[in-house]
Amino acid sequence: MAVARRSGQERIPPHPDIQTIGLQQVLEALVDPVRRQIVSELYAARQDLACGTIDLPVSKSTATHHFHVLREAGLIRQYYAGTSRMNALRRDEIDEAFPGLLRALVARRDRE
Amino acid sequence: MAVARRSGQERIPPHPDIQTIGLQQVLEALVDPVRRQIVSELYAARQDLACGTIDLPVSKSTATHHFHVLREAGLIRQYYAGTSRMNALRRDEIDEAFPGLLRALVARRDRE
């Protein structure tokens, strides 16, 4: 029998089309402060970041979970670069599907 | 000993100052679809509505709970008119504290 190849880029499950994502799912993703931190840092950095370069107040396995939720919600795109998993904010797509949302949530000096 | 009077307007606990509310709390309030429905209807109606005039897919006690959460999050103001509890969206205050947020969340044709 054929064994699943799954080499190269195939290590990441397909990303959802952003148009199929509802506001509900996006909000559920963004309501978690850790996930909002991730999005904020990607937004501010204006470049893709490896999971490891964002330091989060949670364990590694929990961090993985949060990146997963963000990916499923259509907010980030992930790809591998060597052993590093890179994260890209899907900014334009988000802005098109949910105008004003990112800006309202992320472009704040959060002292919270 | 004096018994608490609690007549007239005093039936509603004090409303929080909107400046003391964090984005986190506001998001937690708005992530629930029932609560977003309430806010949306108040937004669209452009006038205060009694609890009873918004029909929600939940029991009355659950509805009370949702109005409570919205009030604590600084999103609505409540007052009595006879036996009806009226709800006012604190629109300008919200817009000032969280610019763009209401618009992004509510001004969508939600088929979700």
Place this chain on the structure above:
DNA sequence: ATCGTACTTTGATGGATGTCGTACGATGCT
């Protein structure tokens, strides 16, 4: 006074989800 209306309070319950530790997988470097 009694009744109806409108909503609240209380207590219980169930389901979802954020959290972690440990084990595992994939890649790159020496």
Place this chain on the structure above:
DNA sequence: AGCATCGTACGACATCCATCAAAGTACGAT
């Protein structure tokens, strides 16, 4: 080959929260 790095997968666990039914409170009308 061997090892370190980077991150995932799998349970397990605790907490939080939306939900409801039932009983209670406040007000207005009859």
